[in-house]
Amino acid sequence: MNALGAGTPDGGAGGDPPDQARLGQLAEEQAALRRVATLVAQATPPEEVFAAVVEEVGRLFRVELAILFRYEPGRTATSVAAWGPAAEDLPVSIRLPLEGRNLSTLVFETGRPARIDGYADSSSGPIGAAVRETGIRSAVGTPVIVEGSLWGVIFVGSTLEQPLPPDTEARLASFTELVATAVANAESRAALARLAEEQAAVRRVAVLVARATPPEQVLAAVAEEVGGLLAVDYTVLIRSDPQDMITVVGGWAAAGVGLPSPAGSRFELGGRNVSTLTLRTGQPARLDAYVDVTGSIGDTGAQGWGFRSSVGVPISVEGRPWGLILVAYTRDQQLPADTEARLASFTELVATAVANAESRAALARLAEEQAALRRVATLVAQGVPPVEIFSAVSDEVVRLFGAAKAAVLRFSHDGPAAVFVGVSKSLDLPVGTRWGFQPGMASAQVYRTRRSARVDAMDWSSASGPVAAAARRLGIVSSVASPIVVEGRLWGAMNITSTDELVPPGTEGRLENFTDLLATAIANAESRSELAASRRRIVAASDQARRRIGRDLHDGTQQRLVSLGLAARTAEADVAAGRGDPEAYLARIAAGLADAAAELQEFSRGIHPAILSERGLGPALRTLARRSAVPVDLEVTADARYPEPVEVAAYYVASEALANAMKHARASRIEMSLAMRQGSLLLSVRDDGIGGADPARGSGLAGLTDRVEALGGSIRLDSAAEAGTHITADLPLEYELAKGAG
Amino acid sequence: MPLRCLLVDDNAAFLEAASLLLEREGVTVVGVASSIAEALQQARALRPGVILVDIGLGEESGFDLARLLAEDGQGGAGVILISAGAEADYSELIDESPAAGFLAKATLSARGISRILDRTP
Numbered sequence A: 001m002n003a004l005g006a007g008t009p010d011g012g013a014g015g016d017p018p019d020q021a022r023l024g025q026l027a028e029e030q031a032a033l034r035r036v037a038t039l040v041a042q043a044t045p046p047e048e049v050f051a052a053v054v055e056e057v058g059r060l061f062r063v064e065l066a067i068l069f070r071y072e073p074g075r076t077a078t079s080v081a082a083w084g085p086a087a088e089d090l091p092v093s094i095r096l097p098l099e100g101r102n103l104s105t106l107v108f109e110t111g112r113p114a115r116i117d118g119y120a121d122s123s124s125g126p127i128g129a130a131v132r133e134t135g136i137r138s139a140v141g142t143p144v145i146v147e148g149s150l151w152g153v154i155f156v157g158s159t160l161e162q163p164l165p166p167d168t169e170a171r172l173a174s175f176t177e178l179v180a181t182a183v184a185n186a187e188s189r190a191a192l193a194r195l196a197e198e199q200a201a202v203r204r205v206a207v208l209v210a211r212a213t214p215p216e217q218v219l220a221a222v223a224e225e226v227g228g229l230l231a232v233d234y235t236v237l238i239r240s241d242p243q244d245m246i247t248v249v250g251g252w253a254a255a256g257v258g259l260p261s262p263a264g265s266r267f268e269l270g271g272r273n274v275s276t277l278t279l280r281t282g283q284p285a286r287l288d289a290y291v292d293v294t295g296s297i298g299d300t301g302a303q304g305w306g307f308r309s310s311v312g313v314p315i316s317v318e319g320r321p322w323g324l325i326l327v328a329y330t331r332d333q334q335l336p337a338d339t340e341a342r343l344a345s346f347t348e349l350v351a352t353a354v355a356n357a358e359s360r361a362a363l364a365r366l367a368e369e370q371a372a373l374r375r376v377a378t379l380v381a382q383g384v385p386p387v388e389i390f391s392a393v394s395d396e397v398v399r400l401f402g403a404a405k406a407a408v409l410r411f412s413h414d415g416p417a418a419v420f421v422g423v424s425k426s427l428d429l430p431v432g433t434r435w436g437f438q439p440g441m442a443s444a445q446v447y448r449t450r451r452s453a454r455v456d457a458m459d460w461s462s463a464s465g466p467v468a469a470a471a472r473r474l475g476i477v478s479s480v481a482s483p484i485v486v487e488g489r490l491w492g493a494m495n496i497t498s499t500d501e502l503v504p505p506g507t508e509g510r511l512e513n514f515t516d517l518l519a520t521a522i523a524n525a526e527s528r529s530e531l532a533a534s535r536r537r538i539v540a541a542s543d544q545a546r547r548r549i550g551r552d553l554h555d556g557t558q559q560r561l562v563s564l565g566l567a568a569r570t571a572e573a574d575v576a577a578g579r580g581d582p583e584a585y586l587a588r589i590a591a592g593l594a595d596a597a598a599e600l601q602e603f604s605r606g607i608h609p610a611i612l613s614e615r616g617l618g619p620a621l622r623t624l625a626r627r628s629a630v631p632v633d634l635e636v637t638a639d640a641r642y643p644e645p646v647e648v649a650a651y652y653v654a655s656e657a658l659a660n661a662m663k664h665a666r667a668s669r670i671e672m673s674l675a676m677r678q679g680s681l682l683l684s685v686r687d688d689g690i691g692g693a694d695p696a697r698g699s700g701l702a703g704l705t706d707r708v709e710a711l712g713g714s715i716r717l718d719s720a721a722e723a724g725t726h727i728t729a730d731l732p733l734e735y736e737l738a739k740g741a742g
Numbered sequence B: 001m002p003l004r005c006l007l008v009d010d011n012a013a014f015l016e017a018a019s020l021l022l023e024r025e026g027v028t029v030v031g032v033a034s035s036i037a038e039a040l041q042q043a044r045a046l047r048p049g050v051i052l053v054d055i056g057l058g059e060e061s062g063f064d065l066a067r068l069l070a071e072d073g074q075g076g077a078g079v080i081l082i083s084a085g086a087e088a089d090y091s092e093l094i095d096e097s098p099a100a101g102f103l104a105k106a107t108l109s110a111r112g113i114s115r116i117l118d119r120t121p
Helices: A018-041 A046-061 A085-089 A103-110 A125-133 A168-210 A215-230 A274-281 A295-304 A339-381 A386-401 A442-449 A466-474 A507-577 A582-607 A610-615 A617-627 A644-663 A699-710 B012-024 B036-046 B062-071 B087-096 B110-119
Strands: A065-072 A076-083 A095-097 A114-117 A138-146 A149-158 A234-241 A245-253 A266-268 A285-287 A309-317 A320-329 A405-412 A417-423 A434-436 A453-456 A478-486 A489-498 A632-636 A670-677 A680-687 A714-718 A726-732 B004-008 B028-033 B050-054 B078-083 B101-104
Touching: A018 A046, A018 A168, A046 A065, A046 A076, A046 A149, A046 A168, A065 A085, A076 A149, A095 A125, A103 A114, A103 A125, A103 A138, A103 A149, A138 A168, A149 A168, A168 A215, A168 A339, A215 A234, A215 A245, A215 A320, A215 A339, A266 A295, A274 A285, A274 A295, A274 A309, A274 A320, A309 A339, A320 A339, A339 A386, A339 A507, A386 A405, A386 A417, A386 A489, A386 A507, A417 A442, A417 A489, A442 A453, A442 A478, A442 A489, A453 A507, A478 A507, A489 A507, A507 A582, A507 A699, A507 B012, A610 A617, A610 A644, A617 A632, A617 A644, A617 A670, A644 A670, A644 A680, A644 A699, A644 A726, A699 A714, A699 A726, B004 B012, B004 B036, B012 B028, B028 B036, B036 B050, B036 B062, B050 B062, B050 B110, B062 B078, B078 B087, B078 B110, B087 B101, B101 B110
Parallel strands: A632 A670, B004 B028, B004 B050, B050 B078, B078 B101
Antiparallel strands: A065 A076, A065 A149, A076 A095, A114 A138, A138 A149, A234 A245, A234 A320, A245 A266, A285 A309, A309 A320, A405 A417, A405 A489, A417 A434, A453 A478, A478 A489, A670 A680, A680 A726, A714 A726
């Protein structure tokens, strides 16, 4: 408030006594201040308060010009309100540089009230020139300080010759305080409103994120919200890609303007531009002067999009740099100083949306992977030939991993090499192609280490050789291979290559799920072919046995009987003729018949001993032992009846073992035992002979192995030289006859 | 003049029993053989009127012997195949063979031999 008694140089009007005039002036001033204060208290928009203040001030000080300037970034000021006859020639809302000598510049530089009398002669600069045009001669300006910062200046100017009264500065100060309060209130209200608006925008985006909206929609929504909220001309969301590339993934342009580079556009990082600065430093970056930008992004921003001021803020997803959000003005203005801070609240939301989308994508990928694995597993279970499975799996992994090509390789051990046994449709290489291992082949590493391996382009960009050359020609940037291990043997590898992006980390582990299935398919196929071979051997052994039986019957017993028949007829002839010695013939015939009978007995016992089917394994083994030429110690602790195939198999193993001991081992003693162990019948035959029996030789035992294995059992032969021979057969009682495969 | 016969069989017991029986029935067994080589040699040396050839000569085949005898110009000697098996088991092979006929060993007799030789032109 003004001190009473402050003089007014121009004196009162109409000859009132000076204190009367002062009192009137004071009352007028108080009324003006009260009116403005009321407006401020009513939360009138600042623009209205500004207009009221300049008018009140102008009338109160009886001047021709009252102006309120707001200071702007970059040493500029904008007139936000002006009053007075002289104001008509003054442009409002024009931003002018703070240069030369004038009140705005003086107050800006000193932060204190200032005065210029004789304005016409002692002012300069654009503001000075504009004010001078209005004919102002004396002017006083007072700073408007809002919460400690210089916000603007209010000044009054008179066209009269005499200077404004000396108390003008002090009186004006009361109004600047009111203006400051109005601005502070308005700013905090605006800040509140903006915060509310920002929160609403954030909430709308958050709802989208929570609803699992596809990320591209979320990104588009973020771009639009940010664009509207910050009132910029462009918002662009940019993802950073490997190898210094970036991709536009979303954007927004102020009404009616499309994105010059649509989503999906890719650029190479580098040069001086906001994207490169932001991504390289991991910090917000700003370019306000688009005169010295460089790089392909910079050129596009400056020329294609017409950027004049832009700000970028980095976005990290789960701790990893993901990309940035960029806003820009195309108008000739600088983005407000708080742009970086305001963008920051959206980057977290974008990060969450991306992270959610990624985890959903990971789930989807997992589901897809499971489906692919299930399809392959079905093929495996159906016993589809591995060759067909190999190509099917190659196509599945190409689809699943977004790889360019895939192949199943079988390792060849005669001169290390990989043979392509299955290829994806995208791989134009005939099945059967053989590649020697070369540096740069992931499969060569698998061959060496038996573990999954990865070769990225940068690891061998300088490698030489045909593989490296072919890979460069095909643009292969990454290649991953996982081993196929079939029952402990390194069988081969599955290999995938990509041409656009690096195969993502972790692919090795996922690929191994497929190689495990392939290993199962291969093992199944191998055991199927082993089974088929065993069946063929069983059939062949059976054919051979029949042939032997036929020949033995024909050559032995039948011949003997035929000869005996002839002898009988000879005897008959002799009896009829009454000559010779028929009795001797008859005696020989009788002896011959007895031999033939014994032969037949032996023979039928060989085919199937009656005692085995009549009395079981224990008695049959005892009979074998009794008849053996080499003494046998027999211990039977499992003397019951067992399934016929088990009894027959055990009997033949015992019979063959005894025969071998007798014929080949030169044994003097044989120990034979039959016992039960864990649901299996265990037959053991051990001799004290010379040992050294070769399981590969002697088809007798090989045939028996097939027979025993067909029952799910096993035969073991231990026959070190000079250590005797020990044959054991393990026959599960709950056997399952091998079923037909395929 | 009694029929002169060469017996070819790898079974010694049969050779003996058959020789004894055929001798009783008036056939002179001039020789026996148990392999192709031996039979060809005996046939050339003895010039028998009939050669009884066992179809199964161990690892060798009586059919081979019959063919070799025919090629060897033993036209004079009738070749008769014999076997412990039945004629029906071998009929096709017997038909193809240059042999004069077949006799089952069990029913071997001088009369059977004569019957086959008589119907041979």
